[in-house]
Amino acid sequence: MDLKNSVEVSASGLRAQSLRMRIIAENLANADSVATTPGGQPYRRRVATFESEVDRASGAQGVSIRSIEGDKSAFQRVYQPGNPAADATGYVLRPNVNSLVESADMKAAQRAYEANLNAIEAAKGMTMRTIDLLK
Template sequence: MQSEFNIMNISATGLSAQRFRIEVISTNIANSETTRTENGGPYRRKVPVFQEVLRNIKGNQENGGVMVKSIYEDPSEYRIVYDPTHPDADENGYVKLPNVNIVREMVDMINAQRAYEANATAINTTKAMINAALQIGR
């Protein structure tokens, strides 16, 4: 039973990580047209970085799931658009827009949703296996 609960714990950390990833993607999409931030300049796309969690069990390192290590700002170039009527346009009429590509964000969102679903399926399958094992004991 120990390994079944370990599977559930690992999958639970995967659920949390993918939920966080979806939140970051949602923030990127929401700010895809933000030309002015608190730091000055356009919004920069955020990307979460995950890290494996290792647990020490009886002297052996075992996988304990995943956690968010950090969030970094995508250093890619801003989009430049000609719009002389925009309040943030430069003297030549060009506006720097965030480096957020909606299509890329939607693909990342679909990948995160599928990973979330895979972790939920793993939890449900493990629960079914535990229930089946308990039924055998009756």
């Protein structure tokens, strides 16, 4: 694999992790939101799934987002009869977002993003050293 391909692979990782971090930030922002209508559905946590993709021209294998889907786990039910979003029995559905899980996912995405940046910097450094040797 040449240096150009290695940078392209890392760049695909940067794009994927950047989108993952945006989705996690959206989940965290909506962790306390409830439905706007009585008995309605609150915000549903979203999860990004990755897939491997091959660049046919170079043969390099990168990563891309396969899909962004709603988490199928159950909503949390909280008894709040005075809440405008409460159903007929007084329960309000809360989002299925766990802030602790989202924070851990965000940290993992940040680390993966940093690793891809470091790989690009290493490729850039090797290119600069090669140019210096050719002088």
